[in-house]
Amino acid sequence: MRTQIELPNRVAAEMAGSEDTVLKALEGHLDCDLFLRGNMVTLDGEPEAVRAAEQVVREMAELVEQGHEIAPGTISAVAGALDAHESPARILEDVVWRHRSTKVAPKSVNQKRYVDSIRRNTITFGIGPAGTGKTWLAVAMAAAALQRREVNRVILTRPAVEAGERLGFLPGDLMAKIDPYLRPLFDALQDMLDAEKVTQALERGQIEVAPLAFMRGRTLNDSFIILDEAQNTTPEQMKMFLTRLGFGSKMVVTGDITQVDLPREHQSGLIVVSEILDGLEGVEFVRFGGEDVVRHKLVQRIVEAYDSHTAGQTGQLRRARG
Numbered sequence: 001m002r003t004q005i006e007l008p009n010r011v012a013a014e015m016a017g018s019e020d021t022v023l024k025a026l027e028g029h030l031d032c033d034l035f036l037r038g039n040m041v042t043l044d045g046e047p048e049a050v051r052a053a054e055q056v057v058r059e060m061a062e063l064v065e066q067g068h069e070i071a072p073g074t075i076s077a078v079a080g081a082l083d084a085h086e087s088p089a090r091i092l093e094d095v096v097w098r099h100r101s102t103k104v105a106p107k108s109v110n111q112k113r114y115v116d117s118i119r120r121n122t123i124t125f126g127i128g129p130a131g132t133g134k135t136w137l138a139v140a141m142a143a144a145a146l147q148r149r150e151v152n153r154v155i156l157t158r159p160a161v162e163a164g165e166r167l168g169f170l171p172g173d174l175m176a177k178i179d180p181y182l183r184p185l186f187d188a189l190q191d192m193l194d195a196e197k198v199t200q201a202l203e204r205g206q207i208e209v210a211p212l213a214f215m216r217g218r219t220l221n222d223s224f225i226i227l228d229e230a231q232n233t234t235p236e237q238m239k240m241f242l243t244r245l246g247f248g249s250k251m252v253v254t255g256d257i258t259q260v261d262l263p264r265e266h267q268s269g270l271i272v273v274s275e276i277l278d279g280l281e282g283v284e285f286v287r288f289g290g291e292d293v294v295r296h297k298l299v300q301r302i303v304e305a306y307d308s309h310t311a312g313q314t315g316q317l318r319r320a321r322g
Contacts, residue, residue, distance in 0.1 A: 001047040003054055004040055011064045012039035029079045059088050084109040097140035099192060104140040114286040118252055121284045126254045128288025134254035135228050139188040142224040152222040153206050156185040159232045160211040182209050185228060221246035230255035230270045232262055238269030
């Protein structure tokens with residue numbers, strides 16, 4: 001089956017992208033052949049595949065006409081949204097933070113659910129592999145809440161858990177030793193705001209970045225609090241953190257339960273809490289998968305390969321026990 005779609009010239013140029021990068025990325029998501037000549041797109045292949053590809057191309061063309069910038073990652077978002085019977089525009093137009101050239105919006109159905117959950121609930125858990133935007137979107141939501149004065153401060157925290165290195169062997173004082181653990185949070189902040197503004201907000205106490213141990217004994221009112229790398233908390237630490245919640249505050253807890261760095265004798269607080277709090281009003285768990293990875297496409301394949309390997313090992317163990 002062959003279908004042709006005529007596009008406005010500006011849309012065709014945007015769809016092609018620099019050196020046909022967008023077209024090449026688009027071909028990788030379609031199960032049929034795609035050709036762009038002038039302003040005419042030709043789709044060739046099995047009828048069902050061509051019909052699905054036509055929907056993707058038309059949705060992307062509509063996004064371009066609405067002013068969206070099309071990048072290879074946008075194609076994944078469009079295809080994923082259509083697979084989930086969601087409107088791609090409804091997802092991609094939900095801009096949660098905008099600063100100069102930085103525009104942050106969900107890029108997958110699960111990311112949209114995550115953003116909506118943060119808006120709706122007091123505590124949101126984002127659980128999934130690296131590259132799914134858990135921390136990035138949470139920091140963007142926090143920056144927006146601070147700008148709108150919905151909260152008085154943003155608190156970013158992580159457990160300082162050793163992953164192959166000993167804190168005692170790292171040079172410097174305590175803050176120098178824990179800086180590598182907190183650096184990803186600083187990086188996310190500085191992607192959202194100018195470095196000078198981050199420094200000023202830190203000095204005024206509007207933004208606080210600290211290891212989890214520094215949360216003990218506090219009640220955090222009127223704050224947007226993010227606990228990152230929560231898979232490396234113990235159940236006791238997780239309970240301690242959650243009970244810091246004060247009036248007018250919102251919490252987001254992120255982590256990847258497949259990358260626990262705790263000693264083997266310790267359970268992950270992120271695994272235990274999902275068994276305890278799932279279904280509690282005001283608390284929601286959003287679980288991401290490999291399809292939500294928005295980094296380099298190879299990262300998604302790596303995540304899928306590890307998931308497949310783990311599933312295979314689990315199956316072998318069950319058969320051995322049986």
